[in-house]
Amino acid sequence: MARLLLVEDETALRRSMTKGLEEEGHEVLTAVSGDEAVLISTREPLDCIILDLLLPDGDGIELLRRLHQLNPHTCILIITAYATVENAVEAFKAGAFDYIVKPVIFADLLNKLDRLYQFRSLYFENQTLRRELARKEGLDDVIGSSDAGAHLLRTWVSGLS
Numbered sequence: 001m002a003r004l005l006l007v008e009d010e011t012a013l014r015r016s017m018t019k020g021l022e023e024e025g026h027e028v029l030t031a032v033s034g035d036e037a038v039l040i041s042t043r044e045p046l047d048c049i050i051l052d053l054l055l056p057d058g059d060g061i062e063l064l065r066r067l068h069q070l071n072p073h074t075c076i077l078i079i080t081a082y083a084t085v086e087n088a089v090e091a092f093k094a095g096a097f098d099y100i101v102k103p104v105i106f107a108d109l110l111n112k113l114d115r116l117y118q119f120r121s122l123y124f125e126n127q128t129l130r131r132e133l134a135r136k137e138g139l140d141d142v143i144g145s146s147d148a149g150a151h152l153l154r155t156w157v158s159g160l161s
């Protein structure tokens with residue numbers, strides 16, 4: 001169904017999430033640290049990264065920002081122990097698509113993944129439509145610079161929730 005990178009240093013949680021996701025048909029790669037996550041994400045094409053913000057090797061938000069910069073088309077779902085408005089805002093600014101709070105409820109994770117894939121397919125559909133439109137009108141330079149497109153994406157996302 002999709003190719004995921006799960007970044008989680010807690011062995012039991014990582015194993016149970018991997019098992020559950022594989023049973024749902026996902027291909028799951030795993031990393032136990034930020035360094036490993038960065039390495040894998042630069043080598044492997046990924047649809048989604050599920051990232052625990054509390055890892056042994058460094059600041060989770062910094063890692064999130066880095067992963068997002070390296071993989072701008074990969075949706076990142078974060079796992080956090082504490083959900084506060086400040087944390088959420090900081091995480092979204094750094095590139096998170098959505099977040100789940102520990103303890104991880106598996107059904108909740110699956111719902112968020114569904115929403116994320118819906119968004120992704122709409123996003124790529126939108127890119128394709130814009131390319132076609134640009135070709136028709138000879139306006140290739142419009143691609144990637146449209147505020148209207150960004151607005152449309154935001155509208156879609158809010159409609160999905």
Ligand code: CA
Nearest residue numbers: 009052054055
């Ligand atoms: Ca952790």
